[in-house]
Ligand SMILES: CC(=O)SCCNC(=O)CCNC(=O)[C@H](O)C(C)(C)COP(=O)(O)OP(=O)(O)OC[C@H]1O[C@@H](n2cnc3c(N)ncnc32)[C@H](O)[C@@H]1OP(=O)(O)O
């Protein structure tokens with residue numbers, strides 16, 4: 001047996017959703033740079049699920065379906081009040097709430113294509129309501145009902161704060177959603193595909209994916225980056241902090257990637273946004289610390305920043321609580337997870353690799369009294 005630790009370089013499936021070739025990321029053949037500058041997140045959802053950009057009528061139908069399905073069952077809202085609220089990480093709350101949502105979907109176990117598409121809409125529509133409602137309930141505030149006249153991005157920020165975002169905030173948040181939507185066979189997407197390849201349901205697949213995204217080597221890195229920036233505190237402390245970490249062979253969060261070698265193409269868009277938003281909100285120090293960390297880690301370790309690095313200061317500038325950064329990643333990535341889950345169902349085979357056994361050789365059972 002040849003063991004490939006971490007499945008590095010192993011091609012485990014075919015997919016027509018997104019690709020990373022020579023450090024270029026495309027969704028269904030469209031360059032991420034083009035999409036980041038021009039597309040709305042609603043268009044991206046349609047693109048990933050249908051493998052083509054929507055025309056006006058298709059886009060307005062999807063937008064309407066998302067708006068109509070955004071409300072949460074009262075039972076899910078009530079459930080938040082039962083959590084040990086101060087101790088619960090929003091990713092754990094989200095993982096639990098998505099699983100719970102499945103209990104209130106009468107079609108949860110229906111596996112036909114149309115039912116799965118209806119569930120896809122419901123999940124994508126409700127996940128922003130879950131994240132924002134949890135965030136408010138834990139602060140003792142009432143959830144804000146979704147509006148039907150706002151874009152997906154604006155609605156999220158509105159439900160979070162209760163105030164309509166400015167055009168600059170809406171544009172930045174939309175771009176962040178577009179950039180995080182899909183990424184080939186990353187760990188959480190692979191998890192979703194492994195789960196549903198047993199012919200389990202879509203709620204189980206998304207719940208499993210959220211669990212995988214939560215870890216700091218994957219989506220959890222954006223929150224860890226913000227923690228690092230707070231810990232460093234000022235530009236003057238960056239050099240000693242980074243040198244110390246690297247000397248101790250500790251990882252700097254937000255750097256490195258399993259697939260990209262020259263750099264993550266999404267990071268440059270977030271870097272531009274970080275500069276703009278930190279300046280606009282009088283928090284330029286966060287951008288200045290970030291670029292200094294970037295210079296040091298890139299020059300000393302040849303490790304460029306990934307999508308999680310500059311997104312931290314972007315979300316911070318938008319006034320978002322730091323432990324909501326990874327749930328926001330999940331709100332966007334749900335579009336990609338769903339696309340992959342539906343693709344897996346279309347051409348399914350159980351995913352079941354092997355392990356090389358390294359335990360003891362054959363042993364004889366000894367009854368407990370004789371041990
Ligand atoms: C959305 C996303 O999931 S993007 C990734 C988000 N995760 C992070 O930002 C966490 C920090 N980065 C990392 O832990 C890694 O770079 C990963 C997990 C992203 C990729 O991991 P792998 O491909 O398995 O690389 P691996 O962890 O084996 O690292 C290879 C070498 O680079 C070093 N390295 C990798 N990333 C970093 C880092 N961020 N800081 C310092 N050193 C690093 C490792 O220490 C290792 O060095 P060694 O060969 O001297 O032991």
Ligand SMILES: O=C([O-])CC(=O)C(=O)O
Nearest residue numbers: 182183185186187258307
């Ligand atoms: O592809 C990966 O391994 C991680 C990543 O960048 C993502 O999921 O966006």
